[in-house]
Amino acid sequence: MSIQKPYADLVSQAEKAVAVIKDSELRRVAFERVLDDLLSSAGAPTPGRIQAPRPSRVSIPQAGAKPKKNRGPKGHVREIADDGFFKKPKTIAEVKAELANRGHHIALTSLSGPLQNLCKERVLRRHKAKTSDKHKKAAFKYSEW
Numbered sequence: 001m002s003i004q005k006p007y008a009d010l011v012s013q014a015e016k017a018v019a020v021i022k023d024s025e026l027r028r029v030a031f032e033r034v035l036d037d038l039l040s041s042a043g044a045p046t047p048g049r050i051q052a053p054r055p056s057r058v059s060i061p062q063a064g065a066k067p068k069k070n071r072g073p074k075g076h077v078r079e080i081a082d083d084g085f086f087k088k089p090k091t092i093a094e095v096k097a098e099l100a101n102r103g104h105h106i107a108l109t110s111l112s113g114p115l116q117n118l119c120k121e122r123v124l125r126r127h128k129a130k131t132s133d134k135h136k137k138a139a140f141k142y143s144e145w
Contacts, residue, residue, distance in 0.1 A: 010038045074114035076104045081123055081144070089141035091129070115142055 014035040021027040076099055080086075085098055092115065096108050118124045122145050129141045 006042060007039075010035060010042060014038060072114075073099075073104075073106050073110050074117060076102070076106070077111070077114050077118060078123060081118065084144075086124060086142055086144045089127070089129070089143040091139050091141055095142065 014031050017034045018027050018030045021030055077095065080095070080098055080102070085095075090098075092108060092111055095115065096106065096111055099106055099111075115124065116126070119126045119142070124142045125145050126140050126142050128138045131138050
């Protein structure tokens with residue numbers, strides 16, 4: 001019951017503050033504002049008001065919003081795969097050259113992992129290319145699944 005006494009004191013302070021206002025509607029609005037201010041400074045909960053729950057940190061995509069595109073080497077390779085670049089088998093050097101043509105200058109060593117991951121996801125297929133020279137190391141070629 002200790003909250004009621006300070007609340008009653010705050011109500012009487014608010015009534016005194018708006019006593020000089022003659023318009024009843026304006027006095028009512030002013031009373032509410034003054035009482036809210038007094039209650040917030042006193043740390044007491046405002047009666048009749050429900051506090052909105054805090055928003056969660058999980059973001060909900062808005063209607064019409066574009067989905068976030070993959071970035072980095074894997075995202076760029078997936079983009080050229082979606083464009084039909086791998087209809088014919090391509091070497092990693094050809095993939096690097098195509099990405100460079102599109103403005104993505106990625107080191108050859110940084111492409112092998114993303115290409116292999118896309119093969120695991122069955123976006124691309126990888127196979128050894130036949131070589132005519134016995135001393136050359138066989139290269140992998142990547143194509144559509």
